[in-house]
Amino acid sequence: GAVVSQHPSRVICKSGTSVKIECRSLDFQATTMFWYRQFPKQSLMLMATSNEGSKATYEQGVEKDKFLINHASLTLSTLTVTSAHPEDSSFYICSAQGGGLNSPLHFGNGTRLTVT
Amino acid sequence: AQRVTQPEKLLSVFKGAPVELKCNYSYSGSPELFWYVQYSRQRLQLLLRHISRESIKGFTADLNKGETSFHLKKPFAQEEDSAMYYCALSGGATNKLIFGTGTLLAVQP
Numbered sequence: 421g422a423v424v425s426q427h428p429s430r431v432i433c434k435s436g437t438s439v440k441i442e443c444r445s446l447d448f449q450a451t452t453m454f455w456y457r458q459f460p461k462q463s464l465m466l467m468a469t470s471n472e473g474s475k476a477t478y479e480q481g482v483e484k485d486k487f488l489i490n491h492a493s494l495t496l497s498t499l500t501v502t503s504a505h506p507e508d509s510s511f512y513i514c515s516a517q518g519g520g521l522n523s524p525l526h527f528g529n530g531t532r533l534t535v536t
Numbered sequence: 537a538q539r540v541t542q543p544e545k546l547l548s549v550f551k552g553a554p555v556e557l558k559c560n561y562s563y564s565g566s567p568e569l570f571w572y573v574q575y576s577r578q579r580l581q582l583l584l585r586h587i588s589r590e591s592i593k594g595f596t597a598d599l600n601k602g603e604t605s606f607h608l609k610k611p612f613a614q615e616e617d618s619a620m621y622y623c624a625l626s627g628g629a630t631n632k633l634i635f636g637t638g639t640l641l642a643v644q645p
Contacts (some may be wrong), residue, residue: 424579427627448617454632454633456635461545461624461637462637463540463635463636463638464580464622464633464635465635465639466632466634468632469632489598513580515580515633525582526581527572527579527580528579529579529582530579
């Protein structure tokens with residue numbers, strides 16, 4: 421079945437540094453990728469939607485200059501948390517979709533970001 | 537506003553007992569509803585979607601528009617059903633998913 425690889429699974433960084441998270445579709449072309457964030461004991465919150473070759477669409481309240489999303493190819497999307505702060509510590513999950521609107525979404529394993 | 541509510545954080549049942557994981561939603565149009573499952577140490581994966589009207593691993597879910605509910609049911613729980621279950625909603629021209637907070641199902645032997 422379709423696999424989405426997310427890397428790294430865990431990262432610890434210092435305040436003020438930037439962290440890049442990769443999301444790859446391994447055996448299919450992902451025309452659309454979604455990035456989610458999950459705080460402890462809370463729901464998955466959609467941060468942004470990215471379509472290959474175009475700018476990401478951010479949800480209300482998500483700072484696009486802080487959470488840079490790049491979807492340069494049909495198999496790779498990256499989320500860069502810039503100038504990270506402790507409040508950015510969270511669990512980030514990507515999902516990828518190939519094909520049309522009715523095609524299934526496949527999720528990565530998530531990345532646990534801890535900012536010290 | 538679009539919202540998905542899962543009122544139970546934890547549901548503990550014994551093996552062989554019936555299971556019902558509750559999900560209510562708020563949406564102004566015609567949404568598509570999903571149930572996703574995350575087993576221990578595994579990624580989130582689709583369990584079922586309402587438009588398919590199928591039964592997966594013995595689970596079914598019926599969309600009740602009058603009650604705006606999409607409860608997940610299984611007549612006889614198995615230990616391997618223990619997992620985190622998320623109800624999700626999608627609507628409009630995109631496939632953006634809005635998730636509930638999830639319910640942890642624990643099936644006791």
